[in-house]
Amino acid sequence: MLKRIHSFWYDLWCDLGCLYENTGAQGFIDMGIPQQATVGEALDKPRRRRHRRAIYRDIEAHLTLFSNVRELSETDIPRWKGKNDIYRDTFLSKDTWMHIRQAKPRVDWYRGVWFPQTTPKYSFLTWLAFKNRLATGDRIKTWNRNANASCVFCNDPMETRNHLFFECAFAKKVWGTLAKGLLLNRFVVDWDAVTELLISHHGLLLPLFWFGTLSKPLSIPSGGSETRGNMERRLSRRIAWQN
Incomplete structure (x- = not known):
């Protein structure tokens, strides 16, 4: 369910998944949407609508779809990225550590x-x-x-x-x-x-x-x-x- 205070780039507000993982930091520039923008801010922000990359066109299509269906009064629920890139309601420090650490081969000793x-x-x-x-x-x-x-x-x-x-x-x-x-x-x-x-x-x-x-x-x-x-x-x- 779409919520106005969802993070546009990092939350799973549409079926495209985490948009930042699809576009990288270049998406902030190409889409004209700041990194910390919410979904509501993205829906309200005027910007150019034509893009060469398919992912940007898909994002615009979702914004157009959701612009008329805003259930924006809901309370936001944080989601945490866990094992196998599955987002969960609960925070586990182990999962967070495994995402931010640089894994290396296990030594024999x-x-x-x-x-x-x-x-x-x-x-x-x-x-x-x-x-x-x-x-x-x-x-x-x-x-x-x-x-x-x-x-x-x-x-x-x-x-x-x-x-x-x-x-x-x-x-x-x-x-x-x-x-x-x-x-x-x-x-x-x-x-x-x-x-x-x-x-x-x-x-x-x-x-x-x-x-x-x-x-x-x-x-x-x-x-x-x-x-x-x-x-x-x-x-x-x-x-x-x-x-």
Whole structure:
């Protein structure tokens, strides 16, 4: 039912559907009808009636049809575009998010990062590691050329994500103490190999990987450094508590 306060370009006031989706922003100019115009304003606005594009001629035909059949005293009802482009009376934030987001292919490691009962902080840090967005020395160097990009554990001149997990001698020893007895012949120290294990055996490796991810901030308490033995004991206690 036609209502005067329907949006001319965005509401479904005729069987042509959402007019903006058919004409794009060019329709505002070609039709001479502003973007925020209502149906009532479009019906009342004089403008040229001849168009080359068929869609514009169809719109004009509908305006002519409805100009004599105006049930314009009705209260307007908002409609929300939902799944499969179906307009509904109820608003769902999920549907709106799916319309405005840029969908990308699903990565194979997502189950090793986002899963029920995980700790959001650890999942977020692990997600940063997978995206190579941790504040490692090589990245800090791109922000500040004078920054110290060396590894805080072994003083390697360039700290990278792959160095931190687990090419660094210090981090490798911590990882070995925590995971070698558990993984046995599956124990690896290469980043790609560790992530492959995380994907295929995430239920086993996730607690270890979380705390491995956090090893950098955990290893430097305020006012001094921490020995590898103290760190290993502290991480082991936290892993035991997590499990």
